[in-house]
Amino acid sequence: MSVRGTEIRIEGLSQKYPTRKQPTFNRVDLVSPPGEALAIIGRSGCGKSTLLHILAGITKGTEGRILLNGTEVTGPSPRWVMMFQAPHLYPWMTVTENVGVGLTFARWGKKEIAERVAEAIRLVELQDFAQANVQDLSGGQQQRVALARSLVMEPEMLLLDEPFSALDAFTRAALQKDVRAISKRLGFNIVIVTHDIDEAVIMADRAVIMAGSPGDIVHEMDVDLPDPRDRTDPEVQKLRAKLMATFQEAANYKKPEVSLA
Amino acid sequence: MNFAATPARQGGFLRLGQYALQRLAWATAGVSILAVMWLIAGYLLTSSPKLANYATFGLIPTMQAFPEMWEAGKIQDATIASAYRLGMGMLIAILIGAPVGVMVGRIKWFAAYSNSPFQFIRMISPLAWMPIAVLVFATWDGSIIFLIAIAAVWPVLFATAAGLAKVDPAWFKVARNLGANPVQMVTKIIMPAIAFDIFSGIRLALGVAWIVLVPAEYLGVTSGLGYAIEDARETLSYNHLTALVVTIGAIGYFLDTMLVLLIKRYSWHRGG
Numbered sequence: 413m414s415v416r417g418t419e420i421r422i423e424g425l426s427q428k429y430p431t432r433k434q435p436t437f438n439r440v441d442l443v444s445p446p447g448e449a450l451a452i453i454g455r456s457g458c459g460k461s462t463l464l465h466i467l468a469g470i471t472k473g474t475e476g477r478i479l480l481n482g483t484e485v486t487g488p489s490p491r492w493v494m495m496f497q498a499p500h501l502y503p504w505m506t507v508t509e510n511v512g513v514g515l516t517f518a519r520w521g522k523k524e525i526a527e528r529v530a531e532a533i534r535l536v537e538l539q540d541f542a543q544a545n546v547q548d549l550s551g552g553q554q555q556r557v558a559l560a561r562s563l564v565m566e567p568e569m570l571l572l573d574e575p576f577s578a579l580d581a582f583t584r585a586a587l588q589k590d591v592r593a594i595s596k597r598l599g600f601n602i603v604i605v606t607h608d609i610d611e612a613v614i615m616a617d618r619a620v621i622m623a624g625s626p627g628d629i630v631h632e633m634d635v636d637l638p639d640p641r642d643r644t645d646p647e648v649q650k651l652r653a654k655l656m657a658t659f660q661e662a663a664n665y666k667k668p669e670v671s672l673a
Numbered sequence: 674m675n676f677a678a679t680p681a682r683q684g685g686f687l688r689l690g691q692y693a694l695q696r697l698a699w700a701t702a703g704v705s706i707l708a709v710m711w712l713i714a715g716y717l718l719t720s721s722p723k724l725a726n727y728a729t730f731g732l733i734p735t736m737q738a739f740p741e742m743w744e745a746g747k748i749q750d751a752t753i754a755s756a757y758r759l760g761m762g763m764l765i766a767i768l769i770g771a772p773v774g775v776m777v778g779r780i781k782w783f784a785a786y787s788n789s790p791f792q793f794i795r796m797i798s799p800l801a802w803m804p805i806a807v808l809v810f811a812t813w814d815g816s817i818i819f820l821i822a823i824a825a826v827w828p829v830l831f832a833t834a835a836g837l838a839k840v841d842p843a844w845f846k847v848a849r850n851l852g853a854n855p856v857q858m859v860t861k862i863i864m865p866a867i868a869f870d871i872f873s874g875i876r877l878a879l880g881v882a883w884i885v886l887v888p889a890e891y892l893g894v895t896s897g898l899g900y901a902i903e904d905a906r907e908t909l910s911y912n913h914l915t916a917l918v919v920t921i922g923a924i925g926y927f928l929d930t931m932l933v934l935l936i937k938r939y940s941w942h943r944g945g
Contacts, residue, residue, distance in 0.1 A: 468850065470846065470849075470850065488849050488850050489852065490850075490852040493850060493851065494850050496843065496847070498843065500841060500844060500847045502844060502862070502866075503941045503942075504941035513848070513851060513861070514851035514852060516857075517848070517853045517854070517861070518852055547941075561851070565852075
């Protein structure tokens, strides 16, 4: 599997729902270099999820644009794949069929699909369940299938919308580490939206904090820690405390002046 | 037998074979009880001087009628004629019911507009259409096929729509995200997701269609199981009449069993 990351450039992105007075967020600018794991943290309702959906091309912004290696995002594409809170697997397909579904859409040959799928299943360590009914898997295993289904597309950018929030703490921790390790090995970008500070510290190279209404990026912090990261490591704890303090400070953030022009 | 616990598609048909055998055993036992009751009723008819004219309604005369009717080709001819009408009617019902059901399930405004007229037309007995059908269609076959289609379309349509309403909207989001085009969305996601519901609808539709077929064939046509029953009644060959009734029951049961197997095959629902 060969993948590389992409430069993500968000330019003056605004989003306003017609039914609401205030924009969700206003003129957001953000650049993420190829291969970076970026965490966007913020409270519910700050617009971080909307931002991710626009990145995925599922929702459209009202203003501004997103460039990936200079090409504007205008819709969904297998080049950037989103993983949701729930795995949303197809229950009539086996694990293997679920993982290969994107390649089937792209009309790949049977043999190539089989090879790529087997590799993706190995990456998420589900070899023993390749032919299983996905309904027989645990929540964590199902989310691994969803991860393999995304990885098999060899995306340049993997978008994660609080993907592990429904899992138990142990499974969550294992998957956070694995996703980071795989992304670093294959070199693709990660953009993860979360309200979990721990998740940001374990998974990201850089964390940006979104706050306010309309939402804006109020802080950013490099998460400069060696891999593999462990929650109990004092360095990790220290950075976590610092990020938490910044996050709390941001919670009281008020944008000085809002110009909607 | 717990089908849901079998891994998807793994040895599906083998399991179905075991299931069919078990079902056959139960069916044989149940039908035997029915046959004994019929045998007793036949005996009572024979032993009563008042009812002796109807003695050929009994089980034994009926069983004797089968080989002679088969040799004369009566059962085969009637079955083929009825099967053609049933098949065409069902085909039209499915070709209209399934796509329109998808529209009802997927398009909100279409569902809103169509609900009242559909419920209204659905409540009209299919046989009430008969005089209109006879006027509109040039052939008897045409009007019978129309009656079957209009009786069978509703269960297919509503089952399809209900199946689609239960579909997780995220399945579409994920498929779009992974690059599915609209055709693939139908063939790879919608169809397998609701195949179970469509087959359940077809099963219901088949029951209704089979019931409508026989009275529809009482009129006009000179072929088919309904006509053959009417003919047997007029010629007072009661054992032929009951043999045809048994044939109708047997074919209906066979078709229903086939559909139950299909439903099991395409069911991915758990705990069902």
